[in-house]
Amino acid sequence: MSTDDHITENDPRLDQALAMLHQARHRVTQPRVAILKALIEHEGPIKIEDIHQKVEAHNCDLATVYRCIAAFEKIGIVRRCFFPDGSSLFEFVVGGEHHHHIICTSCQKVENLDVCVVAGLERLVHDRGYSNVSHMLEFFGTCEDCSEDRSGNP
Ligand SMILES: [Zn+2]
Ligand SMILES: [Zn+2]
Structure with missing residues (x-):
């Protein structure tokens, strides 16, 4: 049993986000679920590189994380925040x-x-x-x- 699974397994925010993916006609894939869990777990804005570190074990490369986050942003699952150095962070906003x-x-x-x-x-x-x-x-x-x-x- 992996340690990161049980925390958000029954989180209603995850179900809500998956429903939004479904509604936008995006397939629910393992990398997408892993990224959503990482976002929910982090509770706050996070850099794409840091999400990648959390989901690497799920066969999820950096390009996939970028693509997923771009799709999540479009659907309204994540919100982009800007740091003064120009970098972007993303925050899970469903149900918040x-x-x-x-x-x-x-x-x-x-x-x-x-x-x-x-x-x-x-x-x-x-x-x-x-x-x-x-x-x-x-x-x-x-x-x-x-x-x-x-x-x-x-
Ligand atoms: Zn405001
Ligand atoms: Zn400080």
Whole structure:
């Protein structure tokens, strides 16, 4: 029995994501399921290279991970987040609440901000006649731990 299987085996979010794949006429393959599990398990934005490390054992090469994530993004299973260095991370968003992130530019730690400050703005755009309105907003800063480290070395 592998250790990573039992955690998300009965997770309703996995079933929900598989239903979305099915609805979008994507086949449910072993690599896709492995990637979904890795995403759910990680709980937060993750780099494609890091997903690849988690699913390598499932005969899943890097190109496959890229293709799957691109498909997941299109269907709305994952959301892309941008880091200040220009890299993209992907977060599993099925069954989760809309939220934003605060990212430490020093140690790359990511925390959730559960309040959305721009929901009103989004309604404004909607009122202009736009449909399928969405937004991206990330906050960047230096976390408390990293600030303390620095204050010790003036
Ligand atoms: Zn930090
Ligand atoms: Zn928002």
